[in-house]
Amino acid sequence: MNEVMKKTVLLWESIALLLVVVAVAAFFLPLADGIFMPREPDEIVVRMSIKESGGFDPEVITVKKGQTVRLVLISMDVSHGFTVEGLDIDVKIVNPEKKVVVEFTPEEEGVYMFKCTVQCSPLHHYMRGLFIVEG
Amino acid sequence: MKKNHLLSVAVIVIALVILGYALPVTGRMSEIILTVEEESGRLAEADSSPKIIEITAKRFTFEPNIIHVKLGEEVIFRIKSADVTHGFYIDGYDYFVTIPPGEVVDVGPIIFDGPGKLKIRCAITCGPLHPFMVADILVEPNYVFPAFIFLTLGMFGATTLYISRGPSNRMLGVPLDKDVDLLRVKIVGPILKKILQWRGIHFALIWPNLLIFMIVLTTAFFGNPTGNKNFSIAVVWILWFAAVEFMILFAGRLWCTVCPLPAFGEWLARRRLYGVHSLRKWLSLGKKWPKSLNNMWIPAFGFLGISLIVPWLVTRPVVTGFLFLILIVLPLILHPIFTRRYFCRSVCPAGGYIGHHSNASILAIRCRNKTVCDKHVAKECIGGSPKGYGCPWVLYPGGNDQNTYCGQCFECLKSCPLDNMTLKLRMIGQDLANLATKAKDKFDEAWMDFIRFTLVITYQLVFFGPYFWFKDWGNMGNIFGANLATIGLLTPSFQGLSNWFGWAVIVGGTALVGYPALFYAFSWLAKKTAGDVEHAPKQVFLSFSYALTPYSLFLWLAFAITLVTVNWAYPLTAFSDPLGWGWNLLGTRFAWRPILPDFLPYFQLPIVLVGLALAVNSTYNIAVRLFGDHAKALRASTVMGVLHTLAALVFIWIISG
Ligand code: SF4
Ligand SMILES: [Cu+2]
Ligand SMILES: [Cu+2]
Numbered sequence A: 001m002n003e004v005m006k007k008t009v010l011l012w013e014s015i016a017l018l019l020v021v022v023a024v025a026a027f028f029l030p031l032a033d034g035i036f037m038p039r040e041p042d043e044i045v046v047r048m049s050i051k052e053s054g055g056f057d058p059e060v061i062t063v064k065k066g067q068t069v070r071l072v073l074i075s076m077d078v079s080h081g082f083t084v085e086g087l088d089i090d091v092k093i094v095n096p097e098k099k100v101v102v103e104f105t106p107e108e109e110g111v112y113m114f115k116c117t118v119q120c121s122p123l124h125h126y127m128r129g130l131f132i133v134e135g
Numbered sequence B: 001m002k003k004n005h006l007l008s009v010a011v012i013v014i015a016l017v018i019l020g021y022a023l024p025v026t027g028r029m030s031e032i033i034l035t036v037e038e039e040s041g042r043l044a045e046a047d048s049s050p051k052i053i054e055i056t057a058k059r060f061t062f063e064p065n066i067i068h069v070k071l072g073e074e075v076i077f078r079i080k081s082a083d084v085t086h087g088f089y090i091d092g093y094d095y096f097v098t099i100p101p102g103e104v105v106d107v108g109p110i111i112f113d114g115p116g117k118l119k120i121r122c123a124i125t126c127g128p129l130h131p132f133m134v135a136d137i138l139v140e141p142n143y144v145f146p147a148f149i150f151l152t153l154g155m156f157g158a159t160t161l162y163i164s165r166g167p168s169n170r171m172l173g174v175p176l177d178k179d180v181d182l183l184r185v186k187i188v189g190p191i192l193k194k195i196l197q198w199r200g201i202h203f204a205l206i207w208p209n210l211l212i213f214m215i216v217l218t219t220a221f222f223g224n225p226t227g228n229k230n231f232s233i234a235v236v237w238i239l240w241f242a243a244v245e246f247m248i249l250f251a252g253r254l255w256c257t258v259c260p261l262p263a264f265g266e267w268l269a270r271r272r273l274y275g276v277h278s279l280r281k282w283l284s285l286g287k288k289w290p291k292s293l294n295n296m297w298i299p300a301f302g303f304l305g306i307s308l309i310v311p312w313l314v315t316r317p318v319v320t321g322f323l324f325l326i327l328i329v330l331p332l333i334l335h336p337i338f339t340r341r342y343f344c345r346s347v348c349p350a351g352g353y354i355g356h357h358s359n360a361s362i363l364a365i366r367c368r369n370k371t372v373c374d375k376h377v378a379k380e381c382i383g384g385s386p387k388g389y390g391c392p393w394v395l396y397p398g399g400n401d402q403n404t405y406c407g408q409c410f411e412c413l414k415s416c417p418l419d420n421m422t423l424k425l426r427m428i429g430q431d432l433a434n435l436a437t438k439a440k441d442k443f444d445e446a447w448m449d450f451i452r453f454t455l456v457i458t459y460q461l462v463f464f465g466p467y468f469w470f471k472d473w474g475n476m477g478n479i480f481g482a483n484l485a486t487i488g489l490l491t492p493s494f495q496g497l498s499n500w501f502g503w504a505v506i507v508g509g510t511a512l513v514g515y516p517a518l519f520y521a522f523s524w525l526a527k528k529t530a531g532d533v534e535h536a537p538k539q540v541f542l543s544f545s546y547a548l549t550p551y552s553l554f555l556w557l558a559f560a561i562t563l564v565t566v567n568w569a570y571p572l573t574a575f576s577d578p579l580g581w582g583w584n585l586l587g588t589r590f591a592w593r594p595i596l597p598d599f600l601p602y603f604q605l606p607i608v609l610v611g612l613a614l615a616v617n618s619t620y621n622i623a624v625r626l627f628g629d630h631a632k633a634l635r636a637s638t639v640m641g642v643l644h645t646l647a648a649l650v651f652i653w654i655i656s657g
Helices: A003-036 B002-045 B144-164 B188-197 B201-222 B231-251 B254-258 B263-270 B297-308 B317-338 B342-346 B349-360 B370-375 B411-415 B432-438 B443-464 B468-474 B494-530 B537-545 B548-567 B569-576 B597-627 B630-656
Strands: A043-048 A060-064 A069-075 A080-084 A089-094 A100-104 A110-115 A128-134 B051-058 B061-063 B066-070 B074-081 B086-090 B093-099 B104-111 B116-121 B134-140 B179-181 B363-367 B421-426
Touching: A003 B201, A043 A060, A043 A080, A069 A080, A069 A089, A089 A100, B051 B066, B051 B086, B061 B134, B061 B468, B074 B086, B074 B093, B086 B104, B093 B104, B116 B144, B116 B597, B116 B630, B144 B597, B144 B630, B188 B201, B188 B411, B201 B231, B201 B254, B201 B317, B231 B254, B231 B317, B231 B349, B231 B548, B231 B569, B254 B349, B263 B317, B297 B349, B297 B443, B297 B494, B317 B342, B342 B349, B349 B432, B349 B443, B349 B548, B363 B370, B411 B421, B432 B537, B432 B597, B443 B468, B443 B494, B443 B537, B443 B548, B443 B630, B468 B494, B494 B537, B494 B597, B494 B630, B537 B597, B537 B630, B548 B569, B548 B597, B548 B630, B597 B630
Parallel strands: A043 A069, A060 A128, B051 B074, B066 B134
Antiparallel strands: A069 A100, A080 A089, A080 A110, A110 A128, B051 B061, B074 B104, B086 B093, B086 B116, B116 B134, B179 B421, B363 B421
16 A cells, blocks of 8 residues: 555544544433523423423422513423413413413512423322522 | 236236225215215204214223224214323324313214224324324225225235246246346446445445434433434334335345444454454454354344334333443444454344345345356455455355345445446345245244244234234333333333233244244145145245245335324424424424325235235245246145235235224
């Protein structure tokens, strides 16, 4: 093999190696949630799973009084509901096929409870979380 | 003369097809006329209110699971859910209805104006087995089923008629001794040759799949626990699984060309990704593969084993994740020790059936001229050259006459200095007769056929049939999806385990014992009927089993189109949202909506019938080679044809009866 050929082979090997590294890096895809689903500053994404596999994510939602937030409700498995007791948020059903977005402006400080309102699993009644309105 | 055979058979087949398809239609017409006649009487009774059918949806079935309605009847479905929210969809009627628990939802009135079998499908994700939550609606009188039976028998008859004329070395009219040298086709040939001889081609083909594989692995462990929302399940078990069957038919082991699983092991053993490097050094010990494993027993049992847990495998990401972890670690260990593709030859469960079915493929890598190979002493295709490795699949490519163990890595195309290796396009089943008659003790290949053949029928029944108990036994009654974090949810109950045991006995028993025994009985009868005294029954049995290769491939194709046409939206969506977290990377989020599901049986039937014809014709070709006599072969293949027709009827019953 002459020098030129050696060089091109080496070039190809390096390109290939780089590509392998890129492919393997795809394993870290779950870490890129923020990159591939960027949230607006006023957006809160709530992922809902049956309680057995985690329930609400996040389980504590904190918002500022007087600031409008957009709650993006995504069901991960089966249909759920989303109700904040004592506040004007009551989403009857969130099907796994489609996300639901609700806009809400909290008027009063306080700690509220939100829960799932659609029978979704044996532990359905434990599927709940805290909705905190700060001053 | 030969042309005439073909023409007459073609005419018969076409006439049968028209007749068979016309039957349900005319049936439907007469029924409509009837209903019109009845209408006046009905009006007099003032009883024109639609019939109400109550349905309870529950994970993962509808009750009742088989619903009979009359042709032309007006029906309202009154549906409630027994557990979580379900959806309601009927093949061919555009209803996508949500059924939340605690509510009663009326759907309709619907007038069923065509005979046949339709499916109710769940339209809202309700848990892991959601894509397979179906029930049957039989619109009666069901003219479609008898028409399909008629067509199946007709196909058997037509094929038998065809072989009774003694077509020598032909498959359904196409000569088997002719093929097209793809690399010498005008314009395309030279380009293809350039591409395949480029050293980087193998890597370039593997790389995208490696990327997809890494996404599969990570989504399987960390993504959405619900199968149809997870990349690993949607892409592997809907897209890949179906695509591989088509690849086998059109391109042999092409999957093995592009497969990322053994790549790490192979790269490690070669210490090169692109270039050619001498083997037999550190990390490529070149040890001898144990002779007792040099067959497809492990792949055959591997595929059966996988199938025994298939209701879990194809619905729980984490189960898929562990399977693939095993399938990438194993070659990584085996490759440096044995240096060549022994994992692919004799371990990989996919490799086993892909290889075996590839003998029914229309593509093959063969030498142009055997004598050139025989005279060529250096034989770089075995030993390698600076341009290409010696066959990584441990074949002598120049003398190879079967696709089973050719991984289509194209190394021999590169290494052969005499330009004697090429890609050939040929008719399905070119090598079968030869292979079958040589199969003296290849029980492994016969059982691979039995397993694959019985399992395709099982799959169609389990996944798209209405019998919930069967699904549920296989599923161990579990209602949870699972990723790595929630893997504990898969802990089976005692009841679930014992049910699964029953399922395993039924599925495994049919594949390993029941059907092979039936096959043996028929082959014994075939031998007797043929009046053959020279061959051991075992030999006839093993040889005839090769006719199942094209047959089961076609049944798998029929299964694959159901899988894809019904659930295509899941894999496409998964490309945009691999983890099932609500991303939309590529803008390919699609709502679930089957493509022409009410026509599915009509698409599947011709595929099944071609499979049947191939099976009968292959049996004949094998028998001619074995017995060396047309009359004997004809009698034998007619007997075997009865068995093959019965199997087709079972499949037909599942899709239309
Ligand atoms: S045998 Fe299996 S691992 Fe090997 S290339 Fe084929 S599918 Fe991939
Ligand atoms: Cu819930
Ligand atoms: Cu459902």
